Amino acid sequence: MDKVYGRSSLLTDNVMHYCPGCSHGTIHKLVAETIEEMGLQSETIGISPVGCSVFAYNYVDIDWIQAAHGRACAVATAVKRLQPDKMVFTYQGDGDLSAIGTGETIHACNRGENIVVIYVNNAIYGMTGGQMAPTTLLGMKTATSPHGREAAIHGYPYKIAEMVSLLDGVCFVTRQSVHSPAAVRKAKKALRRAFENAQAGMGLSFVEIVSSCNSGWKQSPVEANHWMEENMFPFYKLGDLK
Amino acid sequence: MAEIKGTINVDRERCKGCGVCLGACPFDVLALSAEVNSKGYPFASQVRAEACTGCANCAVVCPDGCIEVFRKIWKK
DSSP states (O other): OEEEEOOOTTBOSSOOOSOTTOHHHHHHHHHHHHHHHHTOGGGEEEEEOSSGGGGGGGTBOSEEEEOSTTOHHHHHHHHHHHOTTSEEEEEEEHHIIIIITHHHHHHHHHHTOSOEEEEEEOSSBTTTTSBOOTTOOTTOOBTTBTTOOOHHHHOOOOOHHHHHTTSTTEEEEEEEEOSSHHHHHHHHHHHHHHHHHHHHTOOEEEEEEEOOOHHHHTSOHHHHHHHIIIIIHHHSOOEEOO | OEEEEEEEEEOTTTOOOOOHHHHHOTTOOEEEEEEEOTTSOEEEEESSGGGOOOOOHHHHHOTTOOEEEEEEEEEO
């Protein structure tokens, strides 16, 4: 029989520390597969964030720098300007990119740095125990909003992909997911397009991936994927924004 | 018509038993095992192996990259 699908050679043998069913594993796999297919293993520098995916460097066999909380886009800017021939991308969660790192992200987008931003939005702080994030949906229960998020007290969730799509430096903004085989295949195509944009020097590409955090949401992995389809997608609509 | 036959190989020690692959399979080939691996997780295994077409949906959604997929097509 012919092998039609196997583990990417860019994924290391380390077993990922993520909870069973975590979307991070799937997204790491897509990043590894895309870089492998483009033949850019020795040309790619990833910037890992603070959050669950802080250990991304243990799992994808490329060069990595681990940035201070929220500062991945600033570090990526420096790396890309010093090494313009390299492919530079950041991999950030919503707690990192849309909370403490909002300023760095918006300015990197506005400057149109030739980098790729991979933004994993699971609407919660997973690593620290499921606290409310800026992206938490209204009514969603978290460790710090046990009665559900209320707009009058906590403000509204915000859509950073729509915000950055208004900026001239950004060439490609898309929102994808990895909950089903079709969604995973589409997300991989979006990543490929983003990496190609960065190589062509077209500006910043912003790929948001709406993800599940089954431990933070207190659900099983399969339930979390269903909950995400019913509750996250109506607010965070999938598709290309720019 | 061509006949298609597929099969998968699950890395039992890497599998965490999340069950995402079970719902991704269009032919209900997979189920979680009754036994557990050395970490205490049940793992995905083929219970209707004859129905597998090697579509790779299970492997595509697997967060831990534990599934390899093989396929053979016979042209009639």
